[in-house]
Amino acid sequence: MAKTSIGFYSVFCIFMLFMSFFGQSYGQLKTGFYAGKCGTINAEQVVYDIVRAAFFKDKTVVAALLRMQFHDCFVRGCDASILLDGSSSEKKAGANASVRGYELIDACKSKLEEICPGTVSCADIIVMATRVAINLAGGKWFSVETGRRDGTISSATEASNSLPGPSIPVSDAVSLFASKGLNATDFVLLLGGGHTVGVIHCNFFLDRLYNFQNTGKPDPTMNTTTLTFLRSKCPSTGSTNFVFADQTVGSEFKVDKGFYNAIKLHKGVLQIDQRIEQDTLTATTVNRLSLTGDFAFQFSDAMVKLGRVGVLTGSQGQIRTNCRRIN
Numbered sequence: 016m017a018k019t020s021i022g023f024y025s026v027f028c029i030f031m032l033f034m035s036f037f038g039q040s041y042g043q044l045k046t047g048f049y050a051g052k053c054g055t056i057n058a059e060q061v062v063y064d065i066v067r068a069a070f071f072k073d074k075t076v077v078a079a080l081l082r083m084q085f086h087d088c089f090v091r092g093c094d095a096s097i098l099l100d101g102s103s104s105e106k107k108a109g110a111n112a113s114v115r116g117y118e119l120i121d122a123c124k125s126k127l128e129e130i131c132p133g134t135v136s137c138a139d140i141i142v143m144a145t146r147v148a149i150n151l152a153g154g155k156w157f158s159v160e161t162g163r164r165d166g167t168i169s170s171a172t173e174a175s176n177s178l179p180g181p182s183i184p185v186s187d188a189v190s191l192f193a194s195k196g197l198n199a200t201d202f203v204l205l206l207g208g209g210h211t212v213g214v215i216h217c218n219f220f221l222d223r224l225y226n227f228q229n230t231g232k233p234d235p236t237m238n239t240t241t242l243t244f245l246r247s248k249c250p251s252t253g254s255t256n257f258v259f260a261d262q263t264v265g266s267e268f269k270v271d272k273g274f275y276n277a278i279k280l281h282k283g284v285l286q287i288d289q290r291i292e293q294d295t296l297t298a299t300t301v302n303r304l305s306l307t308g309d310f311a312f313q314f315s316d317a318m319v320k321l322g323r324v325g326v327l328t329g330s331q332g333q334i335r336t337n338c339r340r341i342n
């Protein structure tokens with residue numbers, strides 16, 4: 016009897032070991048995929064240097080890259096489809112209109128093509144660059160997985176259908192993230208980590224200031240101090256102005272837990288931002304992240320998980336030589 020269970024146990028262990036090598040659905044992504052692939056030059060360092068120089072000229076590259084990675088990964092997976100130019104590519108979708116940072120990715124790509132042509136994918140450049148930006152903005156340094164390949168299809172219609180709108184109910188957002196392999200905790204971490212930097216244009220929340228759900232009144236969940244401030248920035252007649260997504264003063268350019276503190280004071284700018292503080296599916300996580308130091312450690316894990324969504328690896332897709340077009 017004992018012998019049988021030991022036998023079973025060993026077979027089970029070997030099976031688990033085998034699964035750990037070959038069984039992961041993201042098995043072909045790994046940390047340090049480019050080690051030794053660009054001679055003595057470290058591809059991750061090349062990206063680091065370029066993003067660092069850009070950051071010291073303009074801190075808003077952090078928000079640009081975070082939003083770019085989110086939008087890339089949520090439409091056809093993290094395959095750099097967001098970078099493709101074209102009259103009806105993802106870039107042209109309404110929700111994508113304010114994604115920025117394309118030139119920074121181009122700069123990384125040109126340099127890497129000089130050093131090791133046809134080797135480093137545009138999809139990996141987005142992920143490596145975003146990791147650097149997060150760190151420069153005060154977030155923890157973390158290892159990224161690489162080995163993604165670039166997609167060949169980009170569709171504006173698909174982007175419009177895959178990206179969430181600012182008033183999405185929490186339960187719908189949780190389902191959407193779950194469909195990408197991200198749980199409710201990941202959702203709260205990613206929304207807060209993204210929206211702790213960057214800006215929101217008035218048109219995305221004007222209804223909350225003047226005519227919430229056609230009541231002719233503001234959103235009753237909004238802090239009245241914040242309401243007065245946001246109204247001063249965003250007249251009811253409309254404007255192209257924008258405000259910081261994180262209304263904690265002094266925290267606007269930092270990847271930190273400031274966003275959770277702001278929404279606990281009802282200073283959320285987007286309706287979804289305030290909703291995660293109110294909905295039972297997410298409120299406990301928001302509270303924990305605002306009260307503890309967990310965000311600093313857990314945000315990076317959530318970013319790594321985001322980077323696994325729908326990836327192409329191995330012989331799938333291609334390594335674009337120019338991130339704006341397929342080969």
Ligand code: HEM
Pocket residue numbers: 077078079081082085113115179180181182183188205206208209210212213214215216217219257260285287
């Ligand atoms: C339900 C999920 C989400 C919704 C509905 C949403 C919606 C929005 C909207 C409407 C804006 C304003 C865009 C503008 O004014 O130009 C925005 C900005 C932004 N979002 Fe999200 N977002 C979501 C999740 C995320 C995630 C997961 C990330 C990153 C991990 C992220 C990162 C950003 C960043 C960095 C900005 C500022 C961009 C900039 O300053 O250029 N968002 N988001």
Ligand SMILES: *[C@@H]1O[C@H](CO)[C@@H](O)[C@H](O)[C@H]1NC(C)=O
Pocket residue numbers: 198199200201320
């Ligand atoms: C979400 O996933 C992370 C790991 O990826 C795990 O640590 C966490 O417990 C999960 N949370 C829930 C609510 O399932």
Ligand SMILES: *[C@@H]1O[C@H](CO)[C@@H](O)[C@H](O)[C@H]1NC(C)=O
Pocket residue numbers: 238239240241279280281
């Ligand atoms: C509104 O914000 C102020 C700080 O600006 C804060 O003191 C107050 O507690 C907030 N009110 C609510 C209801 O969260």
Ligand SMILES: CC(=O)N[C@H]1CO[C@H](CO)[C@@H](O)[C@@H]1O
Pocket residue numbers: 106107108109110111112113
């Ligand atoms: C920069 C960019 O491509 N903007 C486009 C975003 O989407 C709207 C509506 O689909 C277009 O009119 C913009 O040209």
